[in-house]
Amino acid sequence: MHRVRFAPSPTGYLHIGSARTFIFNWLFARHHGGTMILRIDDTDLERNTEESLNSIYDGLKWLGLEWDEFYRQSDRGELHARIANRIFERGMAYRDFTPASMDLEDKDKVREGPWLFHPGMRELSAEESDRRAAAGEPFVLRFRVPRDPERAVTFQDAVYGEQSKSTADIEDFALLRSNGAPTYHMASCADDIDLRITDIIRGQDHLSNTYKHVLIFEAAGAAPPRFAHLPLLVAPDGAKLSKRKHGPVVSVLTYRDAGFLPGAYINFLCLLGWSPKNDREVMTLAELKDAFTLAGVNRSNAVVNFTEEEPFDPKAVWLNAEHIRLLAIPELAGAMHPFLTSAGLYADFDQVLRVAPLVRERIKLLREAATVADFFFLDKLPPYDPAELIPQKGDALLARSVLERAHQVLETAEFNHDGLEAALRRASEELKIKTGQMFQPVRVAACGRKVAPPLFETLAVLGRDTCLRRIEEAIRKLQEVY
């Protein structure tokens, strides 16, 4: 039985690194038929906000990966205190009455070596400790790291292998704050014990903390779970991703809003720090689930390759394009639709259905549909330069005769790909011009630009009336200028 948890603290938005941790946990759980737990680690510092929690939910919701159990750490204070007290009663923790302010001074002074504990506090007699506590003197409950026979704390990490650290390098860390609230280490371990977590999969920034956690598990009389630490996601300069320094690229919602497909984005994130080792890159969620193992996770940090000009990693963009091409037309139309309407285009869904095949191989992000395909949904074309209507090696006169001929031909042509192609090719032969010289003015007249989807399909989707109207308009434009 595998029970894993994703435990974000609501102090911002859903960070892409957190999203990846969530995904790896999910993949692991689903791969093994285990249980995915979402636990909000809101051990009460002032930084937690409901707004941030909602933002995290939005991110998770977009990814579309569901969880089986849900907990909020702030509901479980009693459990945390109970386990902390159990550790205290066993003599594995002690009260430290050192005032918080003094703590800081000390740290500055003793920064030469490792800070292990406040002298005197560790050895306080039970009587004095009890007396001072009873007198209401505030204290921090600290873990009594065993040092008498110095020993090593060791654990096996599924990614980093055997880890070991001497207790001589582990300080007496806090379990309970002076206000009685548990620290992260305490709350997290207590919950992991209570929720019977079997595998902790989390960021490598916790690798060093794990020694403390192993100590807590043991002191609480629980067997430590298995651990797997994930290499971190970093910015191109090697620094860790921060909103302040790197902007919106660190939030998953940015990717949603730009028109990434959740499956594509998950695919991208999975490829950072993990490899199926068979050169496969474009993978669906189901394929990822089947292929995912901790053995495929590597150990060095992965750079999310963005710049100011290119805010999205090119590989993420490419993968998104690949996933878009994998979509069936109705799915693509459904995914595109909101981006069209939010761009102010009145997008009748039947029309979106017809347009989707024409943009499928031409967009990398869904939001690009609004700029690539706007003319399908506009009644009147945005203004364009009439010079664009003039074909290669031609002049305004030629443009005009091409358009007039096209108009004539389109009045009677069968309005589908083959009919239009036959009609327009025949027209170009009759005019004794190259096909390109024939097609380009028609394209500009119909689309208002030189770069557009393939002509015949485009005209067919646009329909006879619109095409004729736009060609007439183009002829008018030419007359005005030339």
Add this chain to the structure above:
RNA sequence: GGCGCUAUCGUCUAACGGUUAGGACGGAGCCCUCUCAAGGCUCAAAUAGGGGUUCGAUUCCCCUUAGCGCUACCA
């Protein structure tokens, strides 16, 4: 400062002692072609440095260097 982790093309990565060090993105070029894409082909591009071990090191060990993490009554 202490402790720990990491180090293959610009980026993501493969190669669990023997390969012309592979793939992908991105870049360059060519082909296809009604524009743009998509697709196909080709090219440039890497084992951080120094010592060992070994018949043989990208791979194992040590040192150096660099980066990152932890070192809070944050998580």
